[in-house]
Amino acid sequence: MGYKKTEHYDEKVTAGLMKSYKEIIDLLGEDSEREGLQKTPERVAKAMQYLTQGYQIDAKAIINSAKFHEEVSEMIVVKDIEIYSMCEHHMLPFIGKAHVAYIPNGWITGLSKVARVVDVFARRLQVQERLTIQIRDAIKETLNPLGVAVVIEAKHLCMMMRGVQKQNSVTTTSAFDGEFLKNPTRSEFLKLISASLD
Ligand SMILES: [Zn+2]
Numbered sequence: 110m111g112y113k114k115t116e117h118y119d120e121k122v123t124a125g126l127m128k129s130y131k132e133i134i135d136l137l138g139e140d141s142e143r144e145g146l147q148k149t150p151e152r153v154a155k156a157m158q159y160l161t162q163g164y165q166i167d168a169k170a171i172i173n174s175a176k177f178h179e180e181v182s183e184m185i186v187v188k189d190i191e192i193y194s195m196c197e198h199h200m201l202p203f204i205g206k207a208h209v210a211y212i213p214n215g216w217i218t219g220l221s222k223v224a225r226v227v228d229v230f231a232r233r234l235q236v237q238e239r240l241t242i243q244i245r246d247a248i249k250e251t252l253n254p255l256g257v258a259v260v261i262e263a264k265h266l267c268m269m270m271r272g273v274q275k276q277n278s279v280t281t282t283s284a285f286d287g288e289f290l291k292n293p294t295r296s297e298f299l300k301l302i303s304a305s306l307d
Contacts, residue, residue, distance in 0.1 A: 118154075118155050118158050119158070122154075122158060123151070123154045123155065123158070126150070126153070126154035126157060126158070127150040127151050127154045128150075129150075130149070130150040130153045130154060131150040134146055134149065134150065159232075160193075160195060160232060161195075161232060161233055161234065162232050163228070163229045163230055163231065163232030163233040164232075164233055166229045166232075167229075168225075168226045168229045168230060168243075168247040169247055169250060169251050171222050171225050171226055171229065172218045172222055172226060172247065172248065172251040172252065173251055174222075175218050175219040175222045176216055176217075176218055176251065176252065177216065177217050177218070178215060178216060179213060179215070179216070179217045180215065181213050181217065182212060182213060182214075182255065183212070183213075184210055184211075184212050184294075184297065184298065184301075185210060185211055185212070185213065185217065185220075186208070186209070186210040186298065186301050186302065187208070187209045187210070187220055187223045187224065188206075188208045188301075188302055189206050189208070190206060190207040190208070190209065190223070190224045190227045191204075191205075191206060192204060192205045192206060192207050192227065192231050192240075192261060192263055193231060193232075194231040194232070194233070194235045194237075194240060194263075195233075195234055195235065196234075196235065196236065196237075196265055196266075196267050197234035197235055197236060198236075198267065199266075199267035199271075200234065201265070201266040201267040201270065202266045203235075203237060203263045203264065203265040203266060203267075203280075204263060204264060204266075205261060205262050205263025205264060205279070206261070206262055206263075207227045207241075207244065207259065207260070207261045208258075208259070208260045208261075208302040209223050209227065209244060209248070209257075209258070209259050210256075210257070210258045210259075210289070210298045210301070210302075211248055211252060211254040211255075211256065211257045211258070212254050212255040212256045212287070212288050212289075212294075213252065213254055213255070214252070214253055214254050214255045215253075216252045216253065216254070217252070218248075218251070218252060223248070226244060226247050226248065227244055230243045230244055230247070237261055237263055237265075237280055237282045238282050240261065240282075241259050241260075241261050241282040241283065241284045242259075242284045244259045244284075245257045245258075245259045245284040245285075245286055249286055249287075254287065255287050255288045256285070256286055256287030256288030256289040256290070256294060257284075257285070257286045257287065257289065258283070258284070258285050258286075258289040258295065258298050259283065259284045259285075260281065260282070260283045260299075260302060261281070261282050261283075262279050262280065262281045263279065263280055264277075264278070264279055264280075265280060
């Protein structure tokens with residue numbers, strides 16, 4: 110089963126978003142007719158659709174499109190996958206890294222597919238906790254591995270730019286399953302990624 114990356118914009122959605130963003134610009138005290146802002150509603154409308162394109166993509170289809178039978182039972186770790194997501198409370202970005210590991214049970218997937226799955230769930234309005242769990246579950250439900258582990262560390266612009274203004278605070282979330290619920294396996298994974306952790 111294939112999947113398609115969307116770079117095309119729904120005309121009706123774009124038109125609706127443009128109207129709304131024009132209004133937002135004016136409500137914020139700006140002049141949406143000012144030269145520098147004339148094309149902004151359209152740009153934002155497209156940018157927002159791009160940043161939320163994950164809703165249109167099936168993460169499990171991505172893994173299933175590159176699922177290979179392989180008798181390995183060593184831990185597979187994909188470190189430092191870049192995350193660009195948006196918090197659903199303020200619609201401001203949170204950015205960071207994901208570290209994903211799994212222990213195969215007869216099936217593996219392409220390493221790039223793991224990164225793609227992270228992207229599919231990140232390109233939505235999210236909370237970091239749910240993002241972490243969704244990545245774990247997509248891998249668990251497609252590859253049926255002996256264990257899955259996901260750790261995400263991210264900085265939230267909504268914390269950095271407003272409110273408490275904690276510029277350097279990093280939020281870390283994790284989700285484990287199977288073998289990773291056991292201490293030795295989890296420790297091995299955390300040791301493998303610790304060089305990357307802040
Ligand atoms: Zn927020």
